[in-house]
Amino acid sequence: MNFKGVKAKKYLGQNFLNSEDVLNKIVRSLEIKENDFFIEIGAGTGVLTRELVRAGAQVAAVETDESLVRILREDFSGNPDIEIVKADILKLDLTEYEERGEALRIAGNIPYYITSPILFKILDNRDFVKDATLMIQKEVGERLTAEPGNKIYGIPTVLFNQFADVKKLFYVSRNCFSPRPDVDSVVINISFLEKPRYFLKNEEFFKKLVKQAFGQRRKMLRNTLRSILPDIHKDFLSTVLSRRPEQLTTEDFAALSNELYK
Structure with a gap:
């Protein structure tokens, strides 16, 4: 060439x-x-x-x-x-x-x-x-x-x-x-896609959540997210929050975002 x-x-x-x-x-x-x-x-x-x-x-x-x-x-x-x-x-x-x-x-x-x-x-x-x-x-x-x-x-x-x-x-x-x-x-x-794969209450909150979660990828989400959601209840969504971020699917992150967004 x-x-x-x-x-x-x-x-x-x-x-x-x-x-x-x-x-x-x-x-x-x-x-x-x-x-x-x-x-x-x-x-x-x-x-x-x-x-x-x-x-x-x-x-x-x-x-x-x-x-x-x-x-x-x-x-x-x-x-x-x-x-x-x-x-x-x-x-x-x-x-x-x-x-x-x-x-x-x-x-x-x-x-x-x-x-x-x-x-x-x-x-x-x-x-x-x-x-x-x-x-x-x-x-x-x-x-x-x-x-x-x-x-x-x-x-x-x-x-x-x-x-x-x-x-x-x-x-x-x-x-x-x-x-x-x-x-x-x-x-x-x-x-x-014409619309997001999974419904989101707030797209910017979803992005912030994902970035925060992977900022400390070896920690459980319960510990990672406390820094941006200090009022989060200890046993809130215990199944998801006891995992590390790489264990969650995109659908899991969307559901978590919708549950936490206020």
Whole structure:
């Protein structure tokens, strides 16, 4: 694949995909429809950008590296279906793109060092984002899809399961990137639900509860939650509160949230 002589910048977490086979698998997995509008995170040298447009999508290609932005603007100059956006994705106001296309979608190869902030930003904008197909560190993909009782089951697992269907599509070897990273990757799809999986009296309270619970994941919930609910009765919901957070399902957390919210 052509990197146009660009050298990856380590401080930006750049690892360029160098496999046509993986690129084609990503594009096929997207099942792009006419009028789909994509925000592409980390457009790099534009290899995915080009394929998205070729498949019929419109794209806002977000890139923070000035040298890559110049290349992208030169390569796609005059193409009405591509907007090159020089920005930090974490600072970009995604609501600016809310009305673009019939379905706002997100795709990209995510820098490992800012994976979690990007994921939670996407989650916070789920009201107008249909789905996100992302290349992320394999370990993070495993965490998002972990089952209760697993040591990697945690805050992102519960929150994303409450608001989305998360699927691991396929794994990608570290050998498919230049420079070669130290870990393997996985392509995931996050498809947001029209409404939360389980009823919530208050969504913000639910999020606060989950984050507080996993802040001290080895403690029983009775002890962990006392710090934010000092008036909690000692034997209140004794069955649930005697467990550790990784033992609770998303449904358990929703039920607990509804019981405790006042």
